[in-house]
Amino acid sequence: GTFFSYFIVGGILSLVSCIYKSWRIHPEIKPAEKPLKWISRFEVSYGIPFGEGVPNKWIGPYSAFSIILTFWQLMAMVLILSYTCNLRSYLIVNPYERPIDSLEELKVSNYQFVVGLYEQIYAFADPYLRESMHYFLERDRLIIKDSQIFLPDVVKPDQCSVQHSTSSYYMNYKSVKKDGIPQFHVAQVPFNSPFVSWYFKKPNLISTKMRENVARVMDSGMAMRFYKDNVPPLYKVKEESKIEAQSLDEVII
Structure with a gap:
């Protein structure tokens, strides 16, 4: 339960970080515009194809590399939080x-x-x-x-x-x-x-x-x-x- 909670929190933080970075890379597309363009901006920045409007050049090795990179960032966060939790669990103050x-x-x-x-x-x-x-x-x-x-x-x-x-x-x-x-x-x-x-x-x-x-x-x-x-x-x-x-x-x- 605790590990799963950390996993969810880490995933949310990673997603927010990705969206923020994509906004910094493509500020010309405002979040208030159509959701499709907003999702496409995220896809173009990180090569994660879960919507329409993504240029074909972003679908390929770069897309796979970005997915792997994001996954390892998430795993690193989960491992750090899990280590901290385990460390405190066996240390009797x-x-x-x-x-x-x-x-x-x-x-x-x-x-x-x-x-x-x-x-x-x-x-x-x-x-x-x-x-x-x-x-x-x-x-x-x-x-x-x-x-x-x-x-x-x-x-x-x-x-x-x-x-x-x-x-x-x-x-x-x-x-x-x-x-x-x-x-x-x-x-x-x-x-x-x-x-x-x-x-x-x-x-x-x-x-x-x-x-x-x-x-x-x-x-x-x-x-x-x-x-x-x-x-x-x-x-x-x-x-x-x-x-x-x-x-x-x-x-x-």
């Missing part, structure tokens, strides 16, 4: 509306929640930032999905370290043992994801719901810490070096 019981659920919610933050900012961003957000969203997807949420009463500051890796920083947690039994695996969370600095540079562009979600991240034990005014570079990490964080409050994304 706020999974913390209810209590989370199991550790496995925490792991899944961590991935969904962080990606949801990416998706929210993507919706508010300008085109240049959207390209950057799309890149980081795709790059971090494989990283975030394997991470887990660590509760503050389980993970202590001395169990957190910062490590430089390829193009970004990651916050690595050491395995936590309780009564000699490993409770968690090593988690990797993006350390310098781009949305943090953008959040503080343009706070007025983000909705109240977004601010609430960021606050929830801060309280979720994911070691995401935000500064009120700006996000200064706390660490200058060299290649392959590791720096022990003094406390979780000093660790930023």
Whole structure:
């Protein structure tokens, strides 16, 4: 149903665009004239023969080419709208509306929640930032999905370290043992994801719901810490070096 609706809307928009372009090409024929001439103007411009009065020279390869071109324009619009719809359907913006019981659920919610933050900012961003957000969203997807949420009463500051890796920083947690039994695996969370600095540079562009979600991240034990005014570079990490964080409050994304 949704895909069909987008298909219809895309077809209408494509048709309106074609008519407008044909009017720009042949302004000498006014829409107020006979409908046959108005349709012929559309046919001459795009080579789509569904009326009389079309010159024979427009019926041929050019006609077929125009039909194919219009079809692919329509398909591109449908695919873009469908991708946007599907993207929003599996991104859970706020999974913390209810209590989370199991550790496995925490792991899944961590991935969904962080990606949801990416998706929210993507919706508010300008085109240049959207390209950057799309890149980081795709790059971090494989990283975030394997991470887990660590509760503050389980993970202590001395169990957190910062490590430089390829193009970004990651916050690595050491395995936590309780009564000699490993409770968690090593988690990797993006350390310098781009949305943090953008959040503080343009706070007025983000909705109240977004601010609430960021606050929830801060309280979720994911070691995401935000500064009120700006996000200064706390660490200058060299290649392959590791720096022990003094406390979780000093660790930023």
